[in-house]
Amino acid sequence: MSAADPLIVADRLTKHFDLSRGRKVHAVDGVSLTIHEREIVGLVGESGSGKSTFGKALVGLLPKTAGTVSYRGEVLPQTYKVADFRRHATAMQLIFQDPYSSLNPRMTVGEIIGEGLRLHRRLSAGDIREKVASWLRRVGLEPDHMSRYPHEFSGGQRQRIGIARALILEPEFVVCDEPISALDVSVQAQVVNLLEELQASMGLTLLFIAHDLSMVRYVSDRMAVMYLGSLVEIGPAAEVFFNPRHPYTEILIASNPQPDPQIERKRQAIALSGEIPSPVNVGAGCRFAGRCPFTMDVCRSVTPQLLPVPDHPDHFVACHLDR
Amino acid sequence: MTAIEATPPLLEVEDLRVEFDTYGGTVKAVRGVGFAIEAGRTLAIVGESGCGKSVTVQTLMGLVPMPPGRLTAGRARLRGRDILGPQSADAEEFRGNEIGMIFQDPMVSLNPTMTVGRQIAETLEVHRGWSRHRAFARAIELLDLVRIPNAAQRARQYPFEFSGGMQQRAMIAMAIACEPAVLIADEPTTALDVTIQAQVLDLLAELQRTEGTAIILITHDLGVVARMADEVAVMYAGQIVEHGSVDDIFYRPAHPYTVGLQAAMPSNRSGAEHRLQPIEGSPPDLFSPPVGCAYAARCPHAMRICAERDPPRFYRAAGHFGRCWLNHDAVPDGARILRAAAAGPTVETDR
Numbered sequence: 001m002s003a004a005d006p007l008i009v010a011d012r013l014t015k016h017f018d019l020s021r022g023r024k025v026h027a028v029d030g031v032s033l034t035i036h037e038r039e040i041v042g043l044v045g046e047s048g049s050g051k052s053t054f055g056k057a058l059v060g061l062l063p064k065t066a067g068t069v070s071y072r073g074e075v076l077p078q079t080y081k082v083a084d085f086r087r088h089a090t091a092m093q094l095i096f097q098d099p100y101s102s103l104n105p106r107m108t109v110g111e112i113i114g115e116g117l118r119l120h121r122r123l124s125a126g127d128i129r130e131k132v133a134s135w136l137r138r139v140g141l142e143p144d145h146m147s148r149y150p151h152e153f154s155g156g157q158r159q160r161i162g163i164a165r166a167l168i169l170e171p172e173f174v175v176c177d178e179p180i181s182a183l184d185v186s187v188q189a190q191v192v193n194l195l196e197e198l199q200a201s202m203g204l205t206l207l208f209i210a211h212d213l214s215m216v217r218y219v220s221d222r223m224a225v226m227y228l229g230s231l232v233e234i235g236p237a238a239e240v241f242f243n244p245r246h247p248y249t250e251i252l253i254a255s256n257p258q259p260d261p262q263i264e265r266k267r268q269a270i271a272l273s274g275e276i277p278s279p280v281n282v283g284a285g286c287r288f289a290g291r292c293p294f295t296m297d298v299c300r301s302v303t304p305q306l307l308p309v310p311d312h313p314d315h316f317v318a319c320h321l322d323r
Numbered sequence: 324m325t326a327i328e329a330t331p332p333l334l335e336v337e338d339l340r341v342e343f344d345t346y347g348g349t350v351k352a353v354r355g356v357g358f359a360i361e362a363g364r365t366l367a368i369v370g371e372s373g374c375g376k377s378v379t380v381q382t383l384m385g386l387v388p389m390p391p392g393r394l395t396a397g398r399a400r401l402r403g404r405d406i407l408g409p410q411s412a413d414a415e416e417f418r419g420n421e422i423g424m425i426f427q428d429p430m431v432s433l434n435p436t437m438t439v440g441r442q443i444a445e446t447l448e449v450h451r452g453w454s455r456h457r458a459f460a461r462a463i464e465l466l467d468l469v470r471i472p473n474a475a476q477r478a479r480q481y482p483f484e485f486s487g488g489m490q491q492r493a494m495i496a497m498a499i500a501c502e503p504a505v506l507i508a509d510e511p512t513t514a515l516d517v518t519i520q521a522q523v524l525d526l527l528a529e530l531q532r533t534e535g536t537a538i539i540l541i542t543h544d545l546g547v548v549a550r551m552a553d554e555v556a557v558m559y560a561g562q563i564v565e566h567g568s569v570d571d572i573f574y575r576p577a578h579p580y581t582v583g584l585q586a587a588m589p590s591n592r593s594g595a596e597h598r599l600q601p602i603e604g605s606p607p608d609l610f611s612p613p614v615g616c617a618y619a620a621r622c623p624h625a626m627r628i629c630a631e632r633d634p635p636r637f638y639r640a641a642g643h644f645g646r647c648w649l650n651h652d653a654v655p656d657g658a659r660i661l662r663a664a665a666a667g668p669t670v671e672t673d674r
Contacts, residue, residue, distance in 0.1 A: 046516040047487070154605070155372075184371045185543055189587035189601035211516060214546075218589035218599070241591075255521035257546030259588055261569045264550040272518045275486055 005072075007205050008035040008058065008173055012067035015050075015057050019280065026282045027053040029229040030067065032306070035173070040199065040206045042220030042237060044213055044252065046276050050229040051209045052097075055175040058207065059092045060084065071173070090120050093166040097178035099158035103150040109136075109161055110146030116169045135164040139194060156187035160194065167198060175207045180215065192219060213256045217241040222314075225249045228279055228287040231306055235315030245309055245317040248288045286320065294321055331403040332359035333537050334422075334505050339397035339407075341375075341382050344390060348610045352378045354561035356397075360554075362504065363531060365538040367548040367569075369584070370558035373606060376541050379558075380507045383407070385418050401505070420450040423498035427510035429490035433482040439493045440466070440478025446500045465496040469526060488519035492526070499530060506530075509541045524551060545588060549573065554642075557581050560606050560617035567643030576661060577637065577645025579622050616647070624649060624660055 010033045017025040028050045035041050045051045056062045058069055063079035070076065071091065077084050096102035103112055114132045117123055123131070133143035139160040150158055159179060166174055176195065180188040192215065199206055210216050216223055217237050224234040225246065233246040244250040251272045258264060277290060286292070289299040298320050306318040341353040353375045360366045368376045381387050383399055383406070399407045406417045426432040434442055443465055444458035453461070459478070466474035469492040482490055491511060498506055508527065512520035528551065531538055540551055548555055548569065555572040557565040557580060565578040576582050586600040604621040607613050613620070619629040628648050637650030649657035 046518060185545070185584055186371060186587045186602035189599035190603075193599055193601060213517065214589045214591050217591070252517060255517040257520075257524075257544070257550040258591055259545035259549050259573070259585060260591075261549045261552075261573050264546075267550075272521070275488055275519065 005037050006034045007037045007039075007072065008033075008207075009070045010034075010054075010058060010067065011070070013054065013057060013064060013069060014066040015053050015062060016065045023280050026229045026279045028057060029282065031226075031229075031231050032067075033224060033231065033234070035205055035207060037172075037205055038199075038203050039222065040208055040220045042216035042223045043207060043209045043226060044211060044216050044223065045226035046211070046252075048228075048276050048279065049226045050279070051226050052177050054226070055094070055177050055207055055209050059094055059173075059175055060088060061094065086120070089116070090169045091171050092173045093169065093171040093175075095159075095162050095166045095174060095176045095179045097181055099155050099162055099182060100150075102162060103158055105150055108147055108149055109153075112150070112161060113146075113164045113168055116165065120169060131168060132164075135168050138198075139164045140190070154187075156183050156190060159183060159187075159191050163191075163194065163198070167202070167204075170202065171204070173205045173207075175209065177209045178211070179208075181210065181212070188215070195219075213241065213253055214258075225252065228276060228282065230287060231316075231318065232288065233315075233317045233319075234306070235309070235312065235317075239312070239315055245315070245322055246288075246319045247292050247294055247321070286318075296320060331400065333362050334399070334401050334539075335359045336379075336383065336399045337397055339379060339382060339399065340395045341378055341387065342393045342395055344393065350609050351612055352561055352609060353382065354612065356558070356561070356563055358556055358563065358566065360505065360537045360539060362537050363535045364553045365531065365540055365551050367540045367542060367552035367555045368558055369541075369543060369545065369548055369555060371543065371606060373609075374558040375561040376558050377509055380424070380509060380539060380541060384422065384424050384507065385415075386424075416450075419446060419503075420501045421503050422505045422507060423501065423503035425491070425494050425498045425506065425508040425511045427513055429487065429494045429514070430482070432494060433490060435482055438479050438481055439485065443478075443493070443497045443500055446497055450501050461500070462496070465500055466493065468499075469493070469496045470522075471496075488515055488522065491515060491519075491523055495523070495526065495530075499534075499536070502534065503536065505537045505539065507539045507541070510543070511540070512547065513542070513544070520547075527551070545573075545584060557584070560612060561609060562617065562646065564618065564647070565645045567639075571640070571643040575639065575643070577639050577643065577650055578618075578647045579624055579649070579661065580618050581645075582661065583621075618647075626654070 010031060012030040012032055013028060014030050015028040017027055019025060031054055043051045057064050060080040068075050110132050113135060114128045117128045117131060132146055136143050136145055141157060141160055180191050183191060208216060208219050220237040222234060223237040223240040225232050227248050233240060233249045240249060241253060244253055272291060284303055285301050286299040286304050289295045304318040304320050306316045309315040309317055309322060337357045339353055339356045343350045343352055356379050358366060370376050378387060398405055401417055401421060440459055440462040443462035447453045447458040447461055463474045463478045466478055471477050471489055471492055485493060512523050515523060527538060530536055542548060552569045555569055556563045559580050565581050572581055583602040587602060590597060602621055607617050615630040615632055616634050619625045626648060634646045634648045636644040636646055638644045648654060649661055
């Protein structure tokens with residue numbers, strides 16, 4: 001791993017949503033994560049684990065309940081005001097999961113992609129058109145697509161439009177929130193290759209949120225696993241995927257079917273019973289204790305800390321078994 | 324052996340052709356699809372969006388509105404009896420009774436205004452003529468069978484009170500209520516997390532083991548295919564372009580499209596990595612399908628004949644065919660091209 005400088009540092013980032021009668025949804029609970037320049041960090045977890053909320057809180061789309069996010073050493077505001085968005089949106093962007101609902105159907109593709117330039121850069125209409133045209137080419141579309149509307153495009157093409165919109169301001173850090181989940185396999189490969197090319201040519205830093213574990217392993221330098229609002233494991237992507245240390249990571253990876261019938265025939269059924277519990281008013285102890293096959297007494301009372309695995313200084317796990 | 328060959332397959336589909344009339348013209352969505360399936364076996368149908376895999380099974384279930392849809396040719400027989408077209412007088416008796424179906428999106432497939440138990444019971448009231456009371460009691464048993472905790476209480480709840488995984492189990496309970504001989508599952512786990520997907524797939528496999536149900540599984544996830552399928556039909560532009568055992572499809576593919584789908588996914592072989600190879604271009608326009616092979620425009624190995632003549636089925640072994648001219652004897656290195664492509668350009672990486 002390169003000794004690049006940290007670009008984004010989340011320190012005990014917490015996001016709770018208030019419900020009625022004092023109940024709270026602990027969507028993200030004290031997550032600390034450092035993302036280095038030009039690094040791709042993959043974030044996996046089941047629906048409801050808080051991975052999208054974490055991504056949105058990082059770029060300021062959600063106010064933080066506690067904890068901080070710093071960008072190049074500067075602590076970002078807890079709640080963004082208009083001026084904060086103006087200042088930081090050019091450096092941090094988001095690519096959304098659903099290429100259907102995330103593009104305004106009443107705007108042309110040219111307006112959608114050029115909107116960031118209009119708001120943040122003093123450019124003439126002609127210059128904006130020129131930049132939008134060059135970005136359309138860069139993401140594999142045609143400049144004359146500019147005057148069309150989103151409904152005229154397929155899912156893969158729309159995701160390319162979303163990518164062009166996010167990258168036209170040349171941000172440094174991009175949160176990709178499930179950018180390929182809604183696409184066909186062959187189109188997924190197109191979009192992933194495009195993201196990789198742009199990441200290399202622009203020196204982007206990415207947080208790649210997905211639930212396709214094989215794809216996250218393929219794309220990422222490091223892989224982080226989230227469960228019920230906390231990070232349970234993080235380390236080099238191949239190491240986490242092939243040598244998982246947390247029982248939850250192990251079950252998650254074993255549940256991921258491999259495109260290889262021989263491997264699948266040898267597989268033992270280890271399907272995880274039950275479902276992710278409600279994140280409302282979570283108590284002490286390990287959050288996975290209720291579903292874990294190896295639960296001990298200590299798991300129910302003491303919350304395990306994310307600590308390095310012996311002899312693997314860049315692989316961290318939050319589990320009492322590993323002590 | 325001869326006795327087995329003499330009995331007709333459980334479900335047999337021959338040369339199915341479905342068209343849709345639209346303002347833009349006639350879409351030839353399914354262009355001559357045929358397959359057979361035996362009890363206790365799983366056939367996976369794979370392919371991209373728009374390849375006709377869902378229309379094929381929806382036609383079997385009588386779910387394609389006609390018009391605008393039109394069945395122009397083909398027949399489907401369950402235990403030798405026609406279930407499609409004018410010959411089949413008692414089609415309603417099969418659908419939902421002997422053939423059950425699980426839909427992709429349980430949230431929109433369940434009726435939000437009825438309790439889950441009542442929806443399951445309705446199937447039994449319609450097909451079996453059971454009383455409301457008896458059908459509801461059976462619905463609770465079925466929810467228990469698909470491992471929904473507190474089934475009696477859950478049966479009285481509405482779909483919105485169920486999580487995505489539980490809704491999909493409720494759909495399975497509904498589909499198997501009449502103990503169908505054939506269960507059609509259209510992308511049953513696409514909307515689910517991997518852990519819940521594993522639970523649902525295990526449940527389907529167990530039902531098959533205990534009841535001998537034949538399963539037609541529609542998916543675009545090759546991992547799910549590798550886990551569940553005995554046989555695989557690969558569909559492209561309304562046709563089955565390759566059909567074989569699951570091992571044939573993964574280890575001895577006979578069509579470049581099958582190879583392309585595999586090369587577009589990460590392999591997960593430790594230490595070995597190939598760059599993802601997307602299939603460039605997009606599927607052909609089914610308003611006027613090409614004269615030759617439908618895949619020729621995207622195929623890296625296309626020859627002149629591919630654009631001129633539609634390839635027939637080339638059998639590589641009993642039950643394994645590919646509709647690709649590379650399998651023809653006159654193409655001396657055709658088999659080698661497919662084999663080399665299947666292995667993929669494997670390079671070591673330091674990731």
